[in-house]
Amino acid sequence: MTVMTYRQALNETLRAEMLRDEDVILLGEEIGVFEGSYKITAGMLAEFGEKRVRDTPIAEEGFTGAAIGAAMLGLRPVVEIMTINFSLLALDQIVNHAAKIYGMFGGQARVPLVIRTPGGGGQQLGATHSQNIELYCAFVPGMKVVAPSTPADAKALLLAAIRDDDPVLFLENLALYNSKGEVPDEDVPAEIGRAKVTRSGSDITVVAYSRMAAVAGEVAERLAETDGIDVEVVDLRSLRPLDRDTVIASVKKTHCAVVLEDDWLTYGIGAEIAATISDGAFDWLDAPVRRVAMAEVPLPYSKPLETAALPSADDAANAIRQTLAAVSRRA
Amino acid sequence: MIDILMPRLSDTMEEGAVAAWHKKPGDAVALGDLLVEIETDKAVMEYEAYEAGTLHEILVPEGDQAVIGEVIARIDDGGGTSAASAPAPAETTVPTAEPASVATPADAAAAAGSPTPAPTARRDPHPAPDRERVFATPLVRRLAREHEIDLERVAGTGPGGRIVRADIEDALAHRRPDATEPVAPQSTPLPIPKTSSAPDLRGSTAVPFDKTRQVISRRLAESSSTTPHFSVTVAADVEDLLALRRHLNDLSADSERPKISVNDLVVRACAIALRNTPGVNASFSPNDRGSTLIHERVNIGIAVASDTGLIVPVILDVDQKTVSQIAAEAKELATLAQEHRLSAAQLSGGTFTISNLGMYGVEQFTAIINPPEGAILAVGSALPEAVVRDGTVEARHRMRVTLSADHRIIDGALAAQFLRALKALLENPMTILV
Numbered sequence: 001m002t003v004m005t006y007r008q009a010l011n012e013t014l015r016a017e018m019l020r021d022e023d024v025i026l027l028g029e030e031i032g033v034f035e036g037s038y039k040i041t042a043g044m045l046a047e048f049g050e051k052r053v054r055d056t057p058i059a060e061e062g063f064t065g066a067a068i069g070a071a072m073l074g075l076r077p078v079v080e081i082m083t084i085n086f087s088l089l090a091l092d093q094i095v096n097h098a099a100k101i102y103g104m105f106g107g108q109a110r111v112p113l114v115i116r117t118p119g120g121g122g123q124q125l126g127a128t129h130s131q132n133i134e135l136y137c138a139f140v141p142g143m144k145v146v147a148p149s150t151p152a153d154a155k156a157l158l159l160a161a162i163r164d165d166d167p168v169l170f171l172e173n174l175a176l177y178n179s180k181g182e183v184p185d186e187d188v189p190a191e192i193g194r195a196k197v198t199r200s201g202s203d204i205t206v207v208a209y210s211r212m213a214a215v216a217g218e219v220a221e222r223l224a225e226t227d228g229i230d231v232e233v234v235d236l237r238s239l240r241p242l243d244r245d246t247v248i249a250s251v252k253k254t255h256c257a258v259v260l261e262d263d264w265l266t267y268g269i270g271a272e273i274a275a276t277i278s279d280g281a282f283d284w285l286d287a288p289v290r291r292v293a294m295a296e297v298p299l300p301y302s303k304p305l306e307t308a309a310l311p312s313a314d315d316a317a318n319a320i321r322q323t324l325a326a327v328s329r330r331a
Numbered sequence: 332m333i334d335i336l337m338p339r340l341s342d343t344m345e346e347g348a349v350a351a352w353h354k355k356p357g358d359a360v361a362l363g364d365l366l367v368e369i370e371t372d373k374a375v376m377e378y379e380a381y382e383a384g385t386l387h388e389i390l391v392p393e394g395d396q397a398v399i400g401e402v403i404a405r406i407d408d409g410g411g412t413s414a415a416s417a418p419a420p421a422e423t424t425v426p427t428a429e430p431a432s433v434a435t436p437a438d439a440a441a442a443a444g445s446p447t448p449a450p451t452a453r454r455d456p457h458p459a460p461d462r463e464r465v466f467a468t469p470l471v472r473r474l475a476r477e478h479e480i481d482l483e484r485v486a487g488t489g490p491g492g493r494i495v496r497a498d499i500e501d502a503l504a505h506r507r508p509d510a511t512e513p514v515a516p517q518s519t520p521l522p523i524p525k526t527s528s529a530p531d532l533r534g535s536t537a538v539p540f541d542k543t544r545q546v547i548s549r550r551l552a553e554s555s556s557t558t559p560h561f562s563v564t565v566a567a568d569v570e571d572l573l574a575l576r577r578h579l580n581d582l583s584a585d586s587e588r589p590k591i592s593v594n595d596l597v598v599r600a601c602a603i604a605l606r607n608t609p610g611v612n613a614s615f616s617p618n619d620r621g622s623t624l625i626h627e628r629v630n631i632g633i634a635v636a637s638d639t640g641l642i643v644p645v646i647l648d649v650d651q652k653t654v655s656q657i658a659a660e661a662k663e664l665a666t667l668a669q670e671h672r673l674s675a676a677q678l679s680g681g682t683f684t685i686s687n688l689g690m691y692g693v694e695q696f697t698a699i700i701n702p703p704e705g706a707i708l709a710v711g712s713a714l715p716e717a718v719v720r721d722g723t724v725e726a727r728h729r730m731r732v733t734l735s736a737d738h739r740i741i742d743g744a745l746a747a748q749f750l751r752a753l754k755a756l757l758e759n760p761m762t763i764l765v
Contacts, residue, residue: 255470255496283473286496287489327468327495 001184007177009151010040010116013158014078016187018048021076024162025052027063028080037082038118038177064090064115068098068167072109076162081117084171085131090115098167099142110165114158118172120211120262122310127298130306132263134210137169138239144192145239147171149213151181153237156190163189171239173211173262193241197250201232204320205250205257207273209236212260212292212311219316229324239269247273248280255286256327258319260311265293286327290319333382334486335366335404337397340378341675344371346398348542354386360406367403372546374673384408400484467494474499543639554702558615559738562697562709565750567757569713569730572596575760579654588655594633594687595658597710597732600756600763602629602649605683608749612682613705615739623705623740632681632701633661635668642668643701645681654764685710695731706736706746708753730757 004012017024030037032045032055045053056063060081067077081087087094098111121130138145144166148154154172161168198213199220208216213235220231234250236243251257257277259270270291277289295309337347350368354360366380387407391397465482467475471494475482478499485502487494540548572593580590605612606629614624629650632643644664646657667673684701689712698709711731718727732753736746756763 282469284470286468286470326490326493328497 001182003180004151004183005177006148006151006154006172006179006181007038007040009154009183010158010172011042013155013187014041014044015047017078017159017162018044018052020187021162022052023074023076025054025070025075025077026080027054027056027067027077029056029058029063029082031055031080036080038172038174040116040172041080060086060089061093064093065097067113067115068093068101068111071098071111071113071167072101076112076114078114078116078162081115083125083129083174084117084119084133085129087115087117087133087137087169091136094137094143094167094169095140099140102166103142111167112165113167114161114164114170115167116158116170116172118174118177120173120175121294121299122306123174124301124303124306126301130299132261132294134169134171134239135263135267135269138269140240142167143240144168145171146190146192146237147173147210147239148237149173149176149208149210149235151179151183153190153196153235155183156188157192157237159187160189160192164192168192171210175211176214179214190237193238193243195234195236195238195243195246197232197246198235199231199233201230201254203230203232203254204324205232205234205247205254206260206316206320207234207236207247207250207257207270208260209239209269210262212262212316215311215313215316216260219313219320222313223317223320227321229320231320236273242272242276244276244280247276251277251281252284255284256289256323258290258292258316258323260316261291261293262311263294264296265291266296268293287323290323292316292319332387333384333406333408334402335380335406337391337399337401337403338369338378339399340369340371340376341374341678344399344675346396347371348396349391349393349403350375351393352389352404356386356388358386360384360386370542371675372542374675374678375671376675380406382406382408398484402483465494466492467499468496470496471499474503478503541639543637543642547640550702551699554700558700558702560697560700560735561738561743561746562733562735563743563746563750564695564731564733565754566729566731567754568718568727569593569757570727572730572757572760572763573713573728575764583655589658589662591654591658592661593689593713593730594685594710595654595661596760596763597687597708597757598631598633598646598649598657598661598685599652599654600753601631601683601685601708602652603756603763604749604752605629606650607752608745610745611706611734611736611741611749613740614682614703615705615737621739626682628680628682630680630682632684632704633664634684634686634698634701635665637668637671639671642673642678643681643684644668644673644677645679647680683707689713689730695733697733697735700735700737705740706734706749709733709735732757 026041026044031041032053035042041053064079067079070077081090098113102110119132119134134145134147137143144164146157146161146168148157158170161170198217201220206216206220216233220233223229223231232250232254234247259273261268261270263269270293274289274291277285292311292315294311297309299309300306340347348370350370352367353365360366360380360383362380362383364380365377367378369376369378384406387405389404391403397403466487467482480499480502482494485494485498488498489495576591576593576596609625612626612629616622616624628648630645630647631649632645634641634643646660649657664677667677681701681704683704684707686698686707687710688696689710692712694714695711696709698707700707709732713728713730715726716729717724718729734746734750
């Protein structure tokens with residue numbers, strides 16, 4: 001085990017995979033000479049050269065399409081889209097090509113492509129650069145979407161994504177890049193589509209992913225101390241495939257749930273989780289599933305407004321308390 | 332709105348009938364006002380209002396029954412028609428422009444007020460479609476199905492009165508047998524003789540069971556079918572006992588003291604015999620793979636034939652009372668029993684029962700144990716018999732007493748020891764008095 005940041009874990013894992021497999025190549029804007037907007041590709045150009053580390057024009061549809069073609073012909077490209085907001089420009093390539101080629105053409109070609117991209121607000125980057133639109137990809141059959149919340153998962157899921165034969169959107173988060181944690185020294189890929197109970201508890205299930213999974217862990221520890229509430233945290237880790245079984249098993253144990261999500265409430269990931277719980281654990285539910293999500297506004301640039309619009313640890317704690325207040329005996 | 336629930340008025344009560352309403356809808360109800368008379372398995376009792384207001388509606392009309400905890404009426408305490416519990420707190424979870432999107436329909440409906448249910452539909456097993464919905468979580472509904480709990484009888488403490496798991500767990504806990512008092516297991520209904528469509532050639536008239544008869548029928552069938560009874564009889568020479576009784580009553584003829592009956596002496600003799608053989612002053616308990624509950628106090632029930640059937644008031648701590656105290660108390664209880672005025676306390680706590688049919692000239696009989704007690708004594712008549720005494724035949728009064736005992740906790744030898752002690756007391760009656 002080595003303690004490192006989420007950013008470091010990604011950088012070291014990318015390098016290790018580049019060393020392990022010559023077919024792994026990197027494409028993206030400013031990833032070479034500039035070493036990436038968030039320095040995930042630091043040192044790559046120097047070590048692996050221009051052939052395997054390609055700085056691209058500002059043309060997401062173009063380089064994503066090029067990567068899909070390369071993947072079909074046997075390479076394992078890892079594309080960096082600077083922020084998930086710019087994936088909108090590549091959405092046709094992702095939705096209509098990466099996700100569909102394997103199925104539409106009778107399995108003649110697979111698309112072992114990874115699109116790394118950070119989401120998240122809170123950095124005062126304005127409404128168009130602060131979104132959480134992983135749902136757009138998670139919605140599409142043929143895509144896989146993973147979302148690590150810790151440095152260890154960043155490593156394990158990146159290993160799994162690069163070695164997977166299908167297109168994977170690898171969701172990073174601006175607020176997590178500097179978070180630290182223990183990372184195993186061995187290269188053990190995660191199983192894509194497997195959620196993790198990161199904290200076992202008996203009173204209530206909190207389902208989250210990416211940044212909100214980290215928030216869930218903090219809130220759980222805080223509530224154990226201040227309120228004596230025993231929270232079970234389920235970190236989804238993968239939005240597609242979705243590990244419904246782990247969520248359902250947890251709710252069957254605790255009888256109530258709160259979903260934390262950084263995206264918007266209406267039609268969001270939390271809605272899918274709530275429906276999953278309703279389908280699989282209806283007869284075990286003792287309270288309606290609550291969701292904590294971002295305010296339904298374009299995220300403001302103003303710091304106080306931005307803070308107010310984003311879901312916070314306090315919002316999560318209140319939702320947990322309110323849900324438990326509804327199921328416990330009141331004097 | 333305040334719910335008036337069917338109260339638990341005796342320890343064996345499971346349901347009660349509304350004997351009479353003393354208020355009608357619209358009447359003002361003050362604290363302590365006589366609201367309703369409830370007929371239990373044991374007696375008719377008055378029930379006073381604990382809350383003031385206006386009687387809003389009666390849900391169980393006179394003559395109808397309700398189980399303990401069922402709402403029998405509602406009192407409007409000025410809170411209008413809104414539900415007792417406050418609406419759920421405003422949703423503050425989601426900082427969203429559309430807070431209504433996460434409010435639950437249950438909260439909204441409860442806050443909006445509840446329609447008045449039709450009283451006649453209350454105990455219909457197939458609820459009328461317009462009936463007020465019981466709000467309960469899916470978990471509660473599943474538990475209710477599994478444990479056959481009627482959710483209408485569970486009070487909800489969740490938002491808008493929603494029944495949550497904590498509420499139903501209370502209901503389940505109350506169902507468990509009391510740790511100190513064994514409860515006979517729920518017996519399956521007795522097989523009812525098949526009614527054929529052939530005409531009844533017996534000229535029958537059905538006399539519906541009243542409350543007392545229902546309880547006798549249920550409890551004694553249960554006792555008889557679930558308790559392994561055996562009986563032991565002994566004949567006691569009561570010549571001296573009868574003489575002593577005459578003598579005592581002659582002495583107190585001009586005083587205020589009550590006349591002493593043979594039964595009063597038998598009651599006191601039993602108390603002393605029970606003290607000497609505590610294993611008979613006991614109950615079977617199913618807890619912890621079965622145990623014998625030995626009772627510290629000797630509380631003897633006396634079977635009384637009232638016009639509504641058998642009823643068993645209890646004299647507490649008989650072993651610590653004099654014969655005249657017992658006589659006075661027995662007389663008082665018998666009078667109250669005839670007037671159906673026995674209180675729950677006067678019918679509770681028995682550890683042993685005596686049934687005496689001596690006054691009918693019955694020679695001997697066996698009785699069915701009064702659950703959850705462990706034994707019952709059936710007392711026959713004191714009749715003159717030809718008895719061999721010192722080699723000659725003499726006419727002496729003898730009385731046969733038969734102990735029926737629960738073989739799970741009392742063996743034949745123990746029953747015999749009790750009867751030997753009792754016989755010795757009856758044959759040496761001064762020992763009953765001292």
